[in-house]
Amino acid sequence: MKWLNYHHLLYFWKTAKIGSLTKAAAELHLAQPTLSSQIKTLESNFGAKLFDRSGRTLALTETGQIVFRYAEEIFSLGEELTEAVQGRTPEERLKLSVGVPDALPKLVVYQLLKPALDLNEKVQFVCIEGKFQELLGELALHRLDLILADSPVPPQTHIRAFNHLLGECGVSVLGTEELYDEFHERFPQSLDGAPVLLPTQNTVLRRTLEQWFEANCIRPFIKHEFEDSGVLKVFGQSGEGLFVVPTAIEEEVCRQYSVRSLGRISEIKERFYAITVERRLKHSAVIAISNSARNSLFQQKAP
Structure with missing residues (x-):
């Protein structure tokens, strides 16, 4: 050895x-x-x-x-x-290792994980960011307890993992005050020719948006593309273009980035999953995350 x-x-x-x-x-x-x-x-x-x-x-x-x-x-x-x-018992904490794909909005991650902090047991998060397929490999090796994702495990993936739907919501189109004044009237047709910031082609949201644009004969001007959702929002905050976020975090994004909502697209659905190696959730923190997401976070708010 x-x-x-x-x-x-x-x-x-x-x-x-x-x-x-x-x-x-x-x-x-x-x-x-x-x-x-x-x-x-x-x-x-x-x-x-x-x-x-x-x-x-x-x-x-x-x-x-x-x-x-x-x-x-x-x-x-x-x-x-x-x-x-030496006789000093360390403070008991419940450890939860979470995989987070690059493109997943970090505010969604925070809102999903937050309920676990309200448990009687103290929870320590270990959040690992990376590519979805790489994170699945870590999950298979039991180095992660779960992955938060906006898509289920592909059927062709040779990894034993289970998708637990946490909820779904529509999307909202946001922009600075100047862009709001210019494009909010006649929404969503006003998006035709408007400067937009989009996630890269390898994301579920990008593919869904392109299908919706095509179906509604809308051809926006794609000004920039981003793999990291946080960088995309910073560019949106600076007025580089309109951008899309899950409606579940619309209010918080508007508050943090000083932008306004032009409108919502209810036909586009963002779905979020907890992916684990267990068919039934057992980890108390993961159960708290799942229950809160289904009962609170993704309950659609009125416009």
Whole structure:
């Protein structure tokens, strides 16, 4: 059996957390060449690079991110072990690891997760952002408890996972005060030729929007496309174009980004799922998330 050198793992973990070999070496009371050599030995043992080095900047590779997540858990357990042996019982917390696809609106993520914070048990979230297919792989390896997504697991995916529909809502078209004044009359026909900011082609919302535009003979001017929903909203806030959000978070987006709603498109439905490896939900935090979403968040509000 090939044993893992935990000293090397500790050196890697500290360096990854600090982001600098020089500062990590100082904290560990090691010479920088010694620290660099120990990390290279760990990389050699794993047979993969853990850092991409560009000058003095360190960035974790894909393998490095996996190793770092394990190291976080290993050394967190080590601290708990020390406290337990010394007679100090660590505060009990319910841990929930959540996968979040890049394009999923972060306000939706927050609103979905928020009810778990009201449980009697204290909940610690570990949110991992990434591509949907990559997150499914992490779920299959039981590194995630659930994935929040705006689409179900594709039928052709060879992963045993179950889709739990949390709810659905229409979409709202938002824009700055100036764009509202220019395009709110005759909505939605006013969208023809209007500057819009859209999610990229690989998203469910983009495909649905394009079908709706085609069906209604509307041809907006696609000014920019974004994979990250947060960046899209910042551009929308600056007046670069109109943008679309789930109606469930319309009021909060308007408040946070100082924009107005031109109108709602009820024919387009945004659906949100909790994806787990369990047919029936068992984790108390996930049950709280599911119940709140179905009974509150996605109850359509009147315009």
